[in-house]
Amino acid sequence: MGLPSYQGALLMSSPSRSDTNHLMVESLLQQKGWTAGWATLLAISGNLVTISSRSFGVADKIKSGLGVAGPVIDNYANLLLNDPNLAFTYFPYSAVSPTYVAVLKNSRHADEARAFIHYLLSPKGQRILADANTGKYPVAPLSADNPRAAQQQRLMAQPPLNYRLILKRQQLVQRMFDTAISFRLAQLKDAWRALHSAETRLKRPLPEIRALLTSVPVDAASSEDETWLAQFDNKSFAEQKMMEWQIWFLNNQRLAIHKLEELK
Incomplete structure (x- = not known):
């Protein structure tokens, strides 16, 4: 979904707005690794039409013709498959996500x-x-x-997802996604459009520039550091980090655009 042919054709929800999308994002991060997983997400983001408010909205918007494809859980997609123009395909290593049921501790029944x-x-x-x-x-x-x-x-x-890790870094993943993608989608699309255009014109990949657009300012070790992750419960700490990330992403994007302009 990161190919230039999908430009302006993809839909996706944000993990901060959709628990099911959060699980899909985490599945990618756990299977590909923190660094490669975010690189994939950021490459895909350049092809997004918009960020859907809910995960079910992704399938609904595709059915309405507002997009061509997007990640969505199977039971949302399957409910719409009576439409002959729609199809659903599992990722090669899709993980199972159970629907939980439990008895409340103080239940009267x-x-x-x-x-x-x-x-x-x-x-x-x-x-x-x-x-x-x-x-x-x-x-x-x-x-x-x-x-x-x-x-x-x-x-x-398939191996089950590490739910302990998911809960531990939930705020990190949600805030990182919104800072890296949701809040700067228009700028991202412009940068990726320029990169795809340059790679097509030069007939070669531009890995150095691509790396600037697919990196995140938190390393894999920090993404599993319980002490550091616990600090996101502090609103001031979380907001400070998001401000730092915004500047980091902005500087990387400016550098990428500068390098692309030098190639003209």
Whole structure:
């Protein structure tokens, strides 16, 4: 999705506005690594039409013709697949994200809640979930003749996401995404358009300039440092970091544009 051919054609939500998008972003960061993951996200961002307010809005806007493609969870997309013009494809290493159910600690109806959970996990409950128009997979294996059985097995075979890490750096990822992408989308699109144009004209990649547009001001070690991450609970610290990041991204982009102008 970072190819120039997708310029002005992609849609995406922000992890600060959508929990499901946050999980998709984290899946990319955990599978590709912090540095390579952000490089991918920033390359994709140059092709975005807009940042959708909600993850479901991505699929909805694509259906409405406002975009061509975008990352969205399967059950949001599957609900719209009765439209012959729409298609959904899993990423090669898509991770499973469970839908949680629990009994409140001080519930006045704990017995009824437990009975409901047992029902959901029973063969009958799982069969209803598998047949319902929710787009979700049951946790019990689907029968071999079910058209979704093979995909369910592939999803279940993937390593689970590190949810402890997700929660630990939730504020970092959300604030970084908005500072790097959401709040400067127009400037990003201009910079990437200029880079794609230069690479096409010169008929060669420009890795030095590309690196300026795909780097983030936080390294992988810091992204897992519990002591440092805990400081984002302090609003003043978080806002100060975002201001520093804004300046950092602005300087990198100015340098990238300057280098592109030197190539003319």
